[in-house]
Amino acid sequence: MKRYLVFFVPFVTIVGAGVGARIWLDLNGGIPRGEAVELPVGDIDLSTPFVRVKGMAHYPVIIKQTEPGNLLMEERTYWLWPLYEAHDTTSRGIRVLVRAPRPPDDLVSFEYMTVEGYVSMITPEKVPFSTEIDLGKRSEYFFTDDMVLLEPWRIESDGEVWELSE
Numbered sequence: 001m002k003r004y005l006v007f008f009v010p011f012v013t014i015v016g017a018g019v020g021a022r023i024w025l026d027l028n029g030g031i032p033r034g035e036a037v038e039l040p041v042g043d044i045d046l047s048t049p050f051v052r053v054k055g056m057a058h059y060p061v062i063i064k065q066t067e068p069g070n071l072l073m074e075e076r077t078y079w080l081w082p083l084y085e086a087h088d089t090t091s092r093g094i095r096v097l098v099r100a101p102r103p104p105d106d107l108v109s110f111e112y113m114t115v116e117g118y119v120s121m122i123t124p125e126k127v128p129f130s131t132e133i134d135l136g137k138r139s140e141y142f143f144t145d146d147m148v149l150l151e152p153w154r155i156e157s158d159g160e161v162w163e164l165s166e
Contacts (some may be wrong), residue, residue, distance in 0.1 A: 031151045031164070036116045041085045044096055044148060049119050051150070055083045055096070057111045059104050061141045063131060079103055080127065082141065083150065086112055093144045099126060100152050102162045117152035 034050035041055040062081050069075035078101055082094040089110060098115060105111065120126075122143075132143045153164040 031118050031153060033118070033153055041083060041096055044119055044150070045146070046119060046121060046148060050117075051119055052114065052116045053083070053096075053150070054086060054112075054114045056086050056088060057098065057104065057113055058082045058084060058089075058141075059109050059111065061135055061139045062104055063135065065099075077101065077103075080131070083113075083115065092140045092142060094141055095144045095147055096150055097122070097127065097143075097147060098150045098152060100155065101164065102152075102155060111157055113155055113157040115150060115152045116154040117150050120149050120151065122147055122149050 032049070036050045036052040037048050038052045039048060041053055044051055044053060059081055062079055065078045065080065067076040067078070078099050080097055080099045081104060083096040083098050084091050098117075126149060135141055135143075155162045
Protein backbone atom coordinates (compact mmCIF):
# COMPACT_ATOMS: atom_id res chain seq x y z
CA MET A 1 0.00 0.00 0.00
CA LYS A 2 2.84 2.42 0.80
CA ARG A 3 4.22 1.98 -2.72
CA TYR A 4 1.03 3.38 -4.23
CA LEU A 5 0.95 6.43 -1.95
CA VAL A 6 4.07 7.79 -3.67
CA PHE A 7 2.06 8.11 -6.90
CA PHE A 8 -1.42 8.68 -5.47
CA VAL A 9 -0.70 11.66 -3.17
CA PRO A 10 1.01 13.90 -5.80
CA PHE A 11 -1.68 13.02 -8.35
CA VAL A 12 -4.53 13.98 -6.00
CA THR A 13 -2.68 17.16 -4.96
CA ILE A 14 -2.14 18.34 -8.54
CA VAL A 15 -5.68 17.53 -9.65
CA GLY A 16 -7.15 19.18 -6.54
CA ALA A 17 -5.12 22.37 -7.09
CA GLY A 18 -6.22 22.54 -10.73
CA VAL A 19 -9.89 22.03 -9.91
CA GLY A 20 -9.67 24.58 -7.08
CA ALA A 21 -8.07 27.18 -9.37
CA ARG A 22 -10.72 26.61 -12.04
CA ILE A 23 -13.55 26.99 -9.51
CA TRP A 24 -12.00 30.16 -8.10
CA LEU A 25 -11.68 31.70 -11.60
CA ASP A 26 -15.24 30.74 -12.53
CA LEU A 27 -16.71 32.22 -9.36
CA ASN A 28 -14.69 35.45 -9.60
CA GLY A 29 -15.48 36.15 -13.25
CA GLY A 30 -11.88 35.73 -14.29
CA ILE A 31 -11.31 39.43 -15.12
CA PRO A 32 -8.48 40.97 -13.12
CA ARG A 33 -8.83 44.59 -12.07
CA GLY A 34 -6.27 47.29 -11.48
CA GLU A 35 -5.55 51.00 -11.87
CA ALA A 36 -6.57 51.89 -15.43
CA VAL A 37 -4.21 53.94 -17.62
CA GLU A 38 -5.85 56.29 -20.15
CA LEU A 39 -4.73 55.42 -23.68
CA PRO A 40 -5.94 56.07 -27.23
CA VAL A 41 -7.34 53.05 -29.07
CA GLY A 42 -4.30 52.84 -31.36
CA ASP A 43 -1.87 52.54 -28.42
CA ILE A 44 -3.55 49.60 -26.68
CA ASP A 45 -1.27 46.58 -26.42
CA LEU A 46 -0.40 43.82 -23.99
CA SER A 47 2.23 45.92 -22.16
CA THR A 48 -0.55 47.88 -20.37
CA PRO A 49 -3.08 45.39 -18.98
CA PHE A 50 -5.53 47.85 -17.40
CA VAL A 51 -6.76 50.65 -19.67
CA ARG A 52 -9.34 53.41 -19.97
CA VAL A 53 -10.02 54.18 -23.62
CA LYS A 54 -12.42 56.45 -25.51
CA GLY A 55 -13.57 55.15 -28.84
CA MET A 56 -16.39 54.15 -31.16
CA ALA A 57 -18.04 50.75 -31.09
CA HIS A 58 -19.10 49.29 -34.43
CA TYR A 59 -22.28 47.28 -33.94
CA PRO A 60 -22.94 46.00 -37.48
CA VAL A 61 -20.71 43.01 -36.62
CA ILE A 62 -21.86 41.93 -33.16
CA ILE A 63 -20.99 38.40 -32.13
CA LYS A 64 -23.07 36.76 -29.41
CA GLN A 65 -21.48 34.00 -27.34
CA THR A 66 -23.08 31.76 -24.77
CA GLU A 67 -20.97 29.85 -22.25
CA PRO A 68 -22.87 26.87 -20.88
CA GLY A 69 -23.37 26.68 -17.16
CA ASN A 70 -22.39 23.89 -14.81
CA LEU A 71 -22.95 22.93 -11.19
CA LEU A 72 -21.04 25.96 -9.89
CA MET A 73 -22.10 28.75 -12.26
CA GLU A 74 -25.01 29.78 -14.41
CA GLU A 75 -24.96 30.11 -18.17
CA ARG A 76 -23.20 33.33 -19.29
CA THR A 77 -23.82 35.40 -22.42
CA TYR A 78 -21.23 37.76 -23.92
CA TRP A 79 -21.34 40.17 -26.83
CA LEU A 80 -18.23 40.94 -28.88
CA TRP A 81 -17.75 44.04 -31.00
CA PRO A 82 -14.82 46.02 -32.46
CA LEU A 83 -13.67 49.30 -30.94
CA TYR A 84 -12.10 52.02 -33.10
CA GLU A 85 -10.94 55.61 -32.70
CA ALA A 86 -13.82 58.08 -32.31
CA HIS A 87 -15.38 59.19 -35.63
CA ASP A 88 -13.81 56.27 -37.54
CA THR A 89 -16.64 54.61 -39.45
CA THR A 90 -14.64 53.32 -42.42
CA SER A 91 -12.01 51.00 -40.86
CA ARG A 92 -12.63 47.26 -41.12
CA GLY A 93 -9.48 45.75 -39.58
CA ILE A 94 -10.30 44.80 -35.99
CA ARG A 95 -7.39 45.56 -33.64
CA VAL A 96 -9.36 45.89 -30.38
CA LEU A 97 -12.20 43.45 -29.76
CA VAL A 98 -14.44 44.15 -26.75
CA ARG A 99 -16.02 41.18 -24.97
CA ALA A 100 -18.68 42.16 -22.45
CA PRO A 101 -21.79 40.73 -20.78
CA ARG A 102 -23.51 44.03 -21.70
CA PRO A 103 -25.80 43.78 -24.73
CA PRO A 104 -25.42 46.58 -27.28
CA ASP A 105 -28.38 48.67 -28.41
CA ASP A 106 -30.20 46.97 -31.31
CA LEU A 107 -31.13 50.25 -32.99
CA VAL A 108 -27.63 51.77 -33.11
CA SER A 109 -24.83 51.04 -35.61
CA PHE A 110 -22.08 53.11 -33.97
CA GLU A 111 -21.71 54.25 -30.37
CA TYR A 112 -19.20 56.54 -28.66
CA MET A 113 -18.05 55.05 -25.38
CA THR A 114 -15.40 55.11 -22.70
CA VAL A 115 -14.30 51.63 -21.70
CA GLU A 116 -12.29 50.61 -18.63
CA GLY A 117 -11.06 47.06 -18.59
CA TYR A 118 -8.45 44.36 -18.89
CA VAL A 119 -6.40 43.85 -22.07
CA SER A 120 -5.33 40.30 -22.90
CA MET A 121 -4.37 38.05 -25.78
CA ILE A 122 -7.05 36.39 -27.84
CA THR A 123 -7.54 32.79 -26.71
CA PRO A 124 -9.72 30.05 -28.25
CA GLU A 125 -11.71 29.87 -25.00
CA LYS A 126 -12.79 33.51 -25.28
CA VAL A 127 -12.81 33.95 -29.08
CA PRO A 128 -13.14 30.61 -30.92
CA PHE A 129 -11.23 30.09 -34.16
CA SER A 130 -14.44 30.06 -36.22
CA THR A 131 -15.33 33.61 -35.13
CA GLU A 132 -13.25 35.34 -37.83
CA ILE A 133 -14.63 33.06 -40.54
CA ASP A 134 -18.23 33.75 -39.48
CA LEU A 135 -17.45 37.46 -39.29
CA GLY A 136 -15.94 37.47 -42.79
CA LYS A 137 -19.01 35.73 -44.24
CA ARG A 138 -21.34 38.40 -42.83
CA SER A 139 -19.27 41.56 -43.39
CA GLU A 140 -16.03 43.11 -44.63
CA TYR A 141 -14.48 43.17 -41.14
CA PHE A 142 -11.36 41.09 -40.39
CA PHE A 143 -8.98 40.43 -37.49
CA THR A 144 -5.54 42.04 -37.58
CA ASP A 145 -2.37 40.20 -36.55
CA ASP A 146 -1.89 42.35 -33.42
CA MET A 147 -5.50 42.15 -32.22
CA VAL A 148 -6.13 42.23 -28.46
CA LEU A 149 -9.16 41.45 -26.33
CA LEU A 150 -10.57 44.13 -24.03
CA GLU A 151 -12.79 42.81 -21.24
CA PRO A 152 -14.50 45.78 -19.59
CA TRP A 153 -15.59 46.21 -16.02
CA ARG A 154 -17.00 49.69 -16.76
CA ILE A 155 -18.55 51.28 -19.87
CA GLU A 156 -19.76 54.88 -20.09
CA SER A 157 -21.94 55.87 -23.05
CA ASP A 158 -24.37 58.76 -23.56
CA GLY A 159 -24.43 59.55 -19.85
CA GLU A 160 -25.22 55.94 -18.91
CA VAL A 161 -22.77 53.88 -16.88
CA TRP A 162 -22.62 50.10 -17.00
CA GLU A 163 -20.48 48.29 -14.42
CA LEU A 164 -19.67 44.63 -14.13
CA SER A 165 -20.96 43.32 -10.83
CA GLU A 166 -18.35 41.50 -8.79
